[in-house]
Amino acid sequence: MKLTFQKAALLNGINIVLKAVPSKTTMPILECILIDASTDVIKLTGNDMELGIETKVEGNILEKGKIALDAKLFSEITRKLSDGDSMVTIESDEKYNTTITCDNSVFRIQGKDGDEFSYLPYIEKNKYICLSQFTLKELIRQTIFSISVNDSNKMMTGELFEVNGDSLRVVSLDGHRMAIRKILLKDTYENTKVIVPGKTLNEISKILTGDNEKEVQIYFGANHILFEFDDTIVVSRLIEGEYFKVDQMLSSDYATKISVNKKEFLDCIERASILIRENDKKPIILNIEESKMALKLNSSFGTMNAEILIHKTGQDLMIGFNPKFLIDALRIIDDENVTLYMMNPKSPCFIKDEEETYIYLILPVNFNAAAV
Template identity: 55%
Template sequence: MKFVCSKQDLVGGLQIVSKAVPAKTTMSILQCVLIDTTEGVIKFIANDMELGIETIVNGNILDRGYVAIDAKIFFDIIRKLPDNDVTVESTNSEGNIKVTISCEKAKFSILGRSGNDFSYLPDIERIDGIEISQYSLRQIISQTIFSTVENESNKMMSGELFEVDGETLKVVSLDGHRISIRKIILSQSYEHKSVVVPGKSLSEVSKILTDSTESMVKIFFTDKHIVFEFEKTLIVSRLLDGPYFNINQMLSSDYETKVTISRKDFLDCIDRATLLVKEGDKRPVIITIEDDFLEMKINSAIGAMDEKVDIVKQGKSLKIGFNPKFLIDALRAIEDDKVDIYLVNPKAPCFIRDANESYIYLILPVNFTTID
């Protein structure tokens, strides 16, 4: 195998597929990237058996073939080469595979491995998929992914529900203390589909996506896999097996208190309060809701903070405690200038949602009776 490619294109391709290279594994072949030029294109593939990524890199193929190379070593070499064309060539002598990488006056020789040992991406029939912009998919992941958690006793908490219903795509995550829900309207109507995607896979997908509203992503669903196809890249992730939580049972439209508040003012206030909280300290912020203002207090070993923010209130006055991080995560994921917060009592969850329920953030309160 032999091909010539610009350093920039090589780096771009390796940055994409490296998302599927595990940091630690007992199978050393999984720490390799497969370079395959047998089909007349330069294809990079990485696969950790849960997440597989394949991308096509521009270049000139001089001799077709395939070889597996240690991904980290290969990437480190390419990044430090001059900004020029790079020639990559593999030779096989009596079963010993050597890969030569040359650029201008620099030349490296490293060991390669047979591509026969590598696990290609599963061959999945891609039919009846949905289409969404890269921007929208990246946004909807970033606005919910923080509510996933690695939980050995309940793997579903480590994934996100992707549910398609007609023209609506709903993404849901929860970690036992909060629920994040985002809905977006698709360009056309689709049949109902519901799968649970590992949060780790979605996190890596979001790192590859761009903020382009013009470039589209096709998403295909099967019983065991979800496929993301865009530009010259194909991503395949295994699904989590089993039913997701009954989210509708956890949601309520009842409330005793409704607060409308400037999102930025509320976020800045909580942000200032956390200056007095050491990392790992789960001390809550205490929020008192009165007629025209919301008062926030926090007391810690470092000091105390007390601040008031103007609000518009409907219903009863209320005093309630929250983990400040949960409020910050939700508010940072919302783009509206003002947010509506719905509350029932100091022991019931609060809901932050808009009128169309395109986003819903449920946050459980914290018992503060022994703290305040």
């Protein structure tokens, strides 16, 4: 095999597929990036058997072939080669000895047989939807924080993607809170419901350019999901099983509704969090009165008190939350003002906009009212 590339194009391709190369694996071949130039195009592939990424790279095929190269070494060598305009030549012989040449430097490393590499699974392209890269990236950013990092309930480590005619709903929850984003699609598609691993979404969101003009095709297979955009395809296993009954957790009843400046609210809670060390479960207590809300946090390090002006409808209320959950939700809301709907100190609080394009549900925590 003998190929030439512009360094910048090669590096870009490597950076994309690197997201699917496992850092630890029992199958050494998976620590490699596959360079496949056995046809008329050059494709790079990374695959950890859960998540696989393949991307086309522009280059010249002087001699067809394929080779698997240690991903870490290959990416570091390419990164350190001369400037972006330089040409890189990759050449390998029948014993997989590989030479990488650029300007005045020549690297010789040992490659592996490309045929040993695991191909990406085939996915039928029947069921699909189409949306912009920007929208998908935003959907992920605005929900991913409330998946569970704990593996004990596999379902909670993924996100529900639910297509219903021309609407897509994305849901994540971890047992203490839930994030929901709903968008309208440009077309009507076949209804579908899948659970996508959080890791896949995290990696995809790093590769997406976030361009509003560029589209992503998402194909739904029986056990896999396939994302296709630019010159790249990302294939991931789905999480099997029936997702939680989301609609049963929602409610539009409330006894107290407040509207508050988002930045001011977020700043206050972040400030109060200084008094909490990790694993320290101190709630922030909101005391909602006529036109103001008092915030209080009490820990072994000290006390913080603050007061914010609000618009209130309904009853006065004193309610406590894990400050981290409020911070996570408020950070990703772009609105200037947010509205909170609450029933009582034991029922979930909903942060949502009027059109319900986003709904964040947060369970309150108990606190000793007498000590406040």
